[in-house]
Amino acid sequence: MPNRIKEEIARLKKERGAVILAHSYQPGIIQDIADFVGDSLELSRIAARESAELVVFCGVKFMAETAKLLSPESVVVLAAPDSDCSLAACMTGADLRMMKKKHPGASAVTYVNSTVDLKAETWACCTSANSVEVVNAAPSDEVIFGPDRNLGTWVATQTKKILHIWPGGCHAHSGADIRDLREKRAEWPDAEILVHPESPSVFLWEADEVLGTGGMIRHVEKSSSERFIIGTEEGMIYRLETLFPSRQFVAAGKIVCEDMGFTTPELVLKALESRDDGIEIPSELAEKAASAVRRMTEIG
Ligand code: SF4
Numbered sequence: 018m019p020n021r022i023k024e025e026i027a028r029l030k031k032e033r034g035a036v037i038l039a040h041s042y043q044p045g046i047i048q049d050i051a052d053f054v055g056d057s058l059e060l061s062r063i064a065a066r067e068s069a070e071l072v073v074f075c076g077v078k079f080m081a082e083t084a085k086l087l088s089p090e091s092v093v094v095l096a097a098p099d100s101d102c103s104l105a106a107c108m109t110g111a112d113l114r115m116m117k118k119k120h121p122g123a124s125a126v127t128y129v130n131s132t133v134d135l136k137a138e139t140w141a142c143c144t145s146a147n148s149v150e151v152v153n154a155a156p157s158d159e160v161i162f163g164p165d166r167n168l169g170t171w172v173a174t175q176t177k178k179i180l181h182i183w184p185g186g187c188h189a190h191s192g193a194d195i196r197d198l199r200e201k202r203a204e205w206p207d208a209e210i211l212v213h214p215e216s217p218s219v220f221l222w223e224a225d226e227v228l229g230t231g232g233m234i235r236h237v238e239k240s241s242s243e244r245f246i247i248g249t250e251e252g253m254i255y256r257l258e259t260l261f262p263s264r265q266f267v268a269a270g271k272i273v274c275e276d277m278g279f280t281t282p283e284l285v286l287k288a289l290e291s292r293d294d295g296i297e298i299p300s301e302l303a304e305k306a307a308s309a310v311r312r313m314t315e316i317g
Pocket of ligand 1: 042077105130250276277
């Protein structure tokens with residue numbers, strides 16, 4: 018990255034009381050300029066805690082929206098405004114209302130990778146890390162779960178609740194090829210296999226651990242293994258290599274989220290220069306969606 022951009026980012030950050038947040042799937046160059054790197058919920062909590070005047074979010078749209086829900090006083094700008102999430106696009110509030118009609122006694126639990134419109138119809142949100150806990154805490158024996166079918170299928174194996182799962186999926190994780198994972202395992206037989214629950218079910222059966230990105234970091238920290246095969250978006254390899262330079266990591270397959278790659282240092286600079294209001298959430302949805310996110314944070 019040219020020094021001029023680096024210096025401008027540092028200057029504007031100070032001048033505007035800004036904080037730069039980057040998801041662990043972001044390109045390495047963006048992770049390096051961020052004040053904090055983490056999963057979407059960690060970053061939203063940081064946004065709420067920091068109460069910065071301006072939050073520049075390097076990730077995809079639903080993440081910036083979640084940060085705005087938890088820190089409504091901050092201006093939250095998505096650095097790459099066109100970056101969206103194929104999983105979040107899979108299910109709408111109207112889809113959930115239709116499911117509720119079909120299963121009138123069921124509570125709705127929605128993965129945080131979802132639109133505000135869907136969150137607003139939901140009893141509680143969940144992350145991949147606390148999905149089982151949130152489903153178990155739901156006030157009914159039946160739970161509507163969406164939008165991710167792979168995460169839902171995995172949660173169903175971990176709970177006594179009856180799940181009605183929406184058939185959505187992340188294009189990047191769903192397209193992973195199990196032959197790539199088996200090839201890596203043959204090359205690194207001593208490695209631990211850590212797989213994200215958005216991956217196809219067959220990946221989860223092959224995994225030593227099924228974990229979200231935050232869980233992967235905590236697991237590597239306490240593990241005595243030297244090598245790890247990582248079943249999630251490839252940006253996570255850079256994150257793990259940065260945190261644990263003496264360990265070795267390899268991707269379980271080609272899991273690439275193009276939208277995560279849209280962010281560039283130039284766009285971060287543009288976001289810092291921006292004088293618009295950033296992410297806006299319609300007031301009729303904001304309180305309901307925020308309450309679903311807050312319920313999740315209260316459960317765990
Ligand atoms: S990796 Fe999948 S779930 Fe994550 S932002 Fe990209 S499309 Fe959405």
